[in-house]
Amino acid sequence: MNRTLGVCYYPEHWPETQWADDAARMARLGLTHVRIGEFAWSRLEPRRGAYDFDWLRRAIDTLHGAGLKVVLGTPTATPPKWLVDEMPDMLPVGADGSVRGFGSRRHYDFSHDGYLEECKRITLALARAFGEHPGIAAWQTDNEYDCHNTTLSYSAAARAGFQAWLQRKYQSPDALNRAWGTVFWSMEVADFGEVELPNLTVTEANPAHVMDFRRYASDMVVRFNKAQADIIRAHSPGRDVIHNFMGRTLAFDHFAVGADLDISSWDSYPLGFLEDRSDQNDDWKRQFARAGDPDFQAFHHDLYRATSKGRWWVMEQQPGPVNWAPHNPAPRDGMVRLWSWEAFAHGAETMSYFRWRQAPFAQEQMHAGLLRPDSIEAEGYFEAAQVAKELGELEGELDDKAGLADVAIVFDYPSAWAWEIQPQGREFDYFRLVFDFYRSLRRLGLSVDFVPGDTPSLEGYRLVVIPGLFTWSPALLEAIKAHDGHVLIGPRSGSKTADFAIPQGLPPALPDDLLGVRVARIETLRADTPVPIQGGGTFQFWREYLEVNAETETILSAKDGVPALVAKGNCHYLGGWPDADLLLEILQGLSANAGLSVRELPDEVRLRRHGHHVFAFNYGATPFDLTDLGWSREPLLGSRRLEPSGVAVTQLSDAGY
Amino acid sequence: MNRTLGVCYYPEHWPETQWADDAARMARLGLTHVRIGEFAWSRLEPRRGAYDFDWLRRAIDTLHGAGLKVVLGTPTATPPKWLVDEMPDMLPVGADGSVRGFGSRRHYDFSHDGYLEECKRITLALARAFGEHPGIAAWQTDNEYDCHNTTLSYSAAARAGFQAWLQRKYQSPDALNRAWGTVFWSMEVADFGEVELPNLTVTEANPAHVMDFRRYASDMVVRFNKAQADIIRAHSPGRDVIHNFMGRTLAFDHFAVGADLDISSWDSYPLGFLEDRSDQNDDWKRQFARAGDPDFQAFHHDLYRATSKGRWWVMEQQPGPVNWAPHNPAPRDGMVRLWSWEAFAHGAETMSYFRWRQAPFAQEQMHAGLLRPDSIEAEGYFEAAQVAKELGELEGELDDKAGLADVAIVFDYPSAWAWEIQPQGREFDYFRLVFDFYRSLRRLGLSVDFVPGDTPSLEGYRLVVIPGLFTWSPALLEAIKAHDGHVLIGPRSGSKTADFAIPQGLPPALPDDLLGVRVARIETLRADTPVPIQGGGTFQFWREYLEVNAETETILSAKDGVPALVAKGNCHYLGGWPDADLLLEILQGLSANAGLSVRELPDEVRLRRHGHHVFAFNYGATPFDLTDLGWSREPLLGSRRLEPSGVAVTQLSDAGY
């Protein structure tokens, strides 16, 4: 595999006279890919039907002429004013009932059939015009689905679409009433047309009702994306179809969208995300203010890699300070390079910076680029140049694929929706729970793969963890039964039926011959009242009262005697949300049993295995000595004294695995 | 009096084949009362006029056949979809102007005449069908008025109703203009039709305007309840009419609703209420996370007992973890029993658990019952069984009635509205103020009665406290004058006329021969700037500058010399909100003067006198030695070493009173 670098570019923002020079500089820097076009609808079609593709063709020609490969975006995230005025009911509606209007971006409702037709029309026009252009290497559909919380809309279009979706699913109102348990509080409907959207109710709506609405909304994103992907495939043979996901975006099922993509990509803003979507406390945010959370990027690299059969990119990489977080510091020197290399360590094909030149106008004028607004090279430019050089030096050495990781985590988007609907305790959040498991595994130096909740196989993984799974898919249940590695289930996994009800035999709803445990009762806890565990550590936020069969072994108990971790053979069940140290200890024990070699890393240092090599990354501001981890020879890249923001790569055999 | 236990049950949630077994188990457990039916409208009338009461009759027959007494609820808290679709303007409207829709419960506007007629219709149909059924012991009207803040609605129906109410009250716009002082800011109206609802104004609305709207809204709840009570009484002779109030619910006048009830009941969720409606700090919440606030339940027992001439129940008792608070821990072992006994100590006739079996579906699926969803006994079941057994053992011993308490607190719902409308300082809250007084009295081991703000007599109480009273009723003023016990008035009491104006002679608007004090000026204080009092302690949040007549005695002064506590004869006035220790000291002194014997209890331990007995309750996690309080003999129930969650009862003479 040829690892490549790219950049996002907006020819429509700059005088045409500048394009050739920009292209030449990109190529000189060592970039190979350029994403363009994704917000340009008002320039591609200034009035209905008045297509103006000539400038885009000239831009593509210019880039192509400089040896660059173009990723062409469909402009559907920014419908122009004339279109919105033609069909104002295409606008999304917030949960509070107010219309979210024109004037920024993503002002459309995924449920709106009329807008979907418009998107197909412009996509078709672009695909016909540029599908076979030799400069086009790939396509991006739309931009950052769900950004600004746009998956959920409470419009008339959504209501009609949801009712039709329910009719297809349930066939009869009676079936819906039974599935949702509408007998409770007289919520029964006699007709699908009576089903309201689940917002603006007096108190909380029926969780089964909300859950179906969440599924419906996710399906609408899948439908929207697939409509474009199908058109592109039909008219642009051999080109990859890509979408750029965002960080900690859970409102739609990325596995389902990914199924229609060739390549999943995501937009990685380590400093912005630390500021605006991390659960860590202020000390942590202060410590990593100029580096980002050491596990956040890796988490998404691993997760999105799983959504499209292993092929993945970073489509937008933070190159300097951004504009949208509560605070927007500059990255520490070297971090842009580190982030770039980390993507490759996790198997990225292409790592693309956002953006080429800082725009001096409009909403993102304070967002850094590789160039400053005055076209002088910004800090990120030089770090990108170093990556380009190092990529060339190492290219022969590294394997094509990352290969299977040590541990698999089951990740399931509907579980995120379920626990958002019914957290039961204020802190219960699916992402946070899974992230805790992920970070603990990484603190042990392990590499992680994600697998979806309906994975048919867990083969090859010596350890599989399944925290917080809403409900069992038959496939996963079979995969667990067939699996001979260690499996850690819980907390809260299997606690619901697909209809959002408590399973008849109580959670975790696993056959007795597999585990022999029942969750008799649960409780949620204030952060200051954790439950102490015998031998140290606590359960926080969430705790279960487990009943175990005679043949099930209790490995850990709470100080009040309630079983905390139980097992039958290789199958384990965890009855609470462990604090960080307890979770580390539990996973350390399981890893040892599973024959995985682990080492405890400081918060700032992370490893990632890639084929026959292992990468080391230092997110900290002080050096770290890799000989402590058994690195005996000088690395291929970097040195054993891992500098602040440092990167090192060594042979796997030498890394102490 | 035969003290009894009950449970809430939803036959419509379970297969009919299970009913008889459920009923038999209830009876075996020692329950005698079962509340049913209050959310079943969609099953009782699936379409307009298509009544289906047969299943309900079979359910009542089954329960009755097992020897159980049924409390039948009117289903008006959950109007079905077809009815809402017929008259969508029956939906309540939030203060922000958005309609609160179908999909949960309590989606109706108390002002809507059309919906009121519907409620009368279904109530009449039920009362005719079941009014004389021998299994019916009582009725519950609707369910939890005001739950989810549903007393106030800003609908067109509310506006029209309010205007008509104002016309009845004021007769002429001029009278309204004078009463409200609308000359201020040119708010004058020329016609009652010009009066708007007091929401969505640019800045705060006229407090007199808001106060009348609050009175109106409370009256609408009274009207709504009375309409049902009248029908039930007419068609179900000899049965008690009950409503189940909620905790810290102040939006309507419970005395006024209670006047139309035979029995007031309330829904007691000690852990949920600690989490979501306590003013205490995090340390306190942590300490009592598994027990509940030691005074919160007692407060409502005492308050609601007062609203219906002494007859009262707990209609819903928390049996385990609930689902609706920010955190939902499990009760400490024994607390369900303690809460049950505490209700009886405060004079309850019936203590009913919510609910029989945990429902595995819909909104409350995470709310524990006496049975788990799989019908196995949950923890609460065993504690209920113990209570049933102990009730049998003690029944002959205890008096029928609790009798008069040591101290009376005047509690007045309009005062709660007034200070919500005009807190003047962020922390000023009527409930919080009264609760501080209540807790202090209980820390002294005293038993408390509440009396309404228009009580005509204070006879029998050696001490009466009147904190934060909005305005004087003529009745209460006469009662004070006639009273020979000690009276403590203030802070802020009598500070307004009924028209929400400052009284002409300044607060507290009492005749000089009674007290001889004037509030010349008030100030509200940040929590970190309390006013120190000579001799120790502080005024917090609220402080008055008192002017006293020559013959009025100053008992306490602030360090800056301003009188803090003054008295004339047995009548005292308190010019600020004392901190906990100062309040304790003040009440201790007054109690001593009043000849009440007091003892200072730790936070966790509380006493309650009941006829010739006294109960002791331990909300704490460590034992408490009752011999410290002078208990010399072994109690009738429990032991002098009061265990965590322990209950003890002894003869009054032995308790040191």
Added chain:
Amino acid sequence: MNRTLGVCYYPEHWPETQWADDAARMARLGLTHVRIGEFAWSRLEPRRGAYDFDWLRRAIDTLHGAGLKVVLGTPTATPPKWLVDEMPDMLPVGADGSVRGFGSRRHYDFSHDGYLEECKRITLALARAFGEHPGIAAWQTDNEYDCHNTTLSYSAAARAGFQAWLQRKYQSPDALNRAWGTVFWSMEVADFGEVELPNLTVTEANPAHVMDFRRYASDMVVRFNKAQADIIRAHSPGRDVIHNFMGRTLAFDHFAVGADLDISSWDSYPLGFLEDRSDQNDDWKRQFARAGDPDFQAFHHDLYRATSKGRWWVMEQQPGPVNWAPHNPAPRDGMVRLWSWEAFAHGAETMSYFRWRQAPFAQEQMHAGLLRPDSIEAEGYFEAAQVAKELGELEGELDDKAGLADVAIVFDYPSAWAWEIQPQGREFDYFRLVFDFYRSLRRLGLSVDFVPGDTPSLEGYRLVVIPGLFTWSPALLEAIKAHDGHVLIGPRSGSKTADFAIPQGLPPALPDDLLGVRVARIETLRADTPVPIQGGGTFQFWREYLEVNAETETILSAKDGVPALVAKGNCHYLGGWPDADLLLEILQGLSANAGLSVRELPDEVRLRRHGHHVFAFNYGATPFDLTDLGWSREPLLGSRRLEPSGVAVTQLSDAGY
């Protein structure tokens, strides 16, 4: 100049029989001015066209008869109900799209042409009726523009007005598209009628779009005020036109409104403002809870003095506890007197208390007056009496004018809008930044003038500071070039073009021969991650990476080597937001260079130069010894031992300047 005292009075609130007595008491107290009428529309015109001015004439006659001068307010801040019902679309609309209704005050939209006409009509009627009445000394237009955030409205009238305003400004949609950079995110418009208001967008709107809307909204306030001022001037010759501004009110350009006034005034509520609009921490708020922030009143005295060519009043002075802040404590004894004298020290002509007698009814019933509701003198009365007496004693001594201050600060309302639109870091706030500079200068004992962002001259100021200026006006640029005093620019000054874009050569967009510095990059910082500066102190919240030309001197650098303070000749640029101590140190150094004599004052003590005298004020609760500042003789007023809440005045030569 004859310094005078006044009071606000509402004859319509009191029986006519009381007027004469009130007037006589006012005169006896030493008041000379009385403001009346500003909320009385419903009494002046109870129905359309049915003017009733007789009572007002009798009130004016009564006051005039007592020797008092009347300031007559136009009643346009409180349109009556009948008028609102005639044109309900005159109501303002919040950013959330909900109409802000009748029932309090300021319920009108500045954009509404119909309401503007009504205001002109009532103003004309009043001006004709009373314009030449000998008792009328001045007029107040409306009341407290923008109070309750009423400058911005998102109504249909605002949308139409904004579109017309844009058309006048840009002439063609193309020009608007270019200026705003709407090519970004396809926000282009083909017609001015397509421009939406910038609220309710999916994510943030284009900053250039919002900025123009802010300018438009400010222009509407100017238009509104000017319409009244023109009418008054035409019909009430020789009388001053005044408006009363509020504290920390930035939504409209007070310089632009002030241009149409004879006198700017403001409503000074030191305790309320400390509680509800200060950036200081809780310790500070506790320390000054009964005094107010020692710099807040002075800041507004100096700022508003600048908006109307030096003539200014305090129209409303807090006389005791108010009703509208989160907490409303009583002022420390002496503070009402201190605040009064402080206004005169900063050059006020008239200092008017709000209000004469506390109203016992309606919204402000808990707002103290000089009299209590029972007409007894309140605390403020006696302090006002003392001021009146002292004014008489000192009148011959003091100069007419305050004269030029030591330092000028450029204050620019559009900069406040700009950084509200684009803070880039959560703490970045224009007022807070400028206030930090102002306080630091005052800590050094300096007196400060404000000048607007388009001032054509800086003559006479040895030091000029220009923090956070959005964009350069040509006038100010020329003034700086012409200036021979010291100038301190930055942080963030000149960082945008007028079109809200980054300047081509990067900020601060100053000619190289003036300064020779470029801001290559900026970052915003969490409060817990400041940037340390060599030699001590930090940059907080905001930091710039400066590039300097060879001939530009670096005076201070950050510890990471980035220049922090640079200079060329007398022109300095500051690349970050200094903490309080660093800012003090920087300004101390610059003052020394500028030849200004400074002395470091404690937080509680402030000086103000006035002509040939200097005032000292003690906001603290302990005495301060003025001999420490070189005061060698007994002051004209007060003593060298400056008591808590004390005021002293001495000859300039003696003050150590």
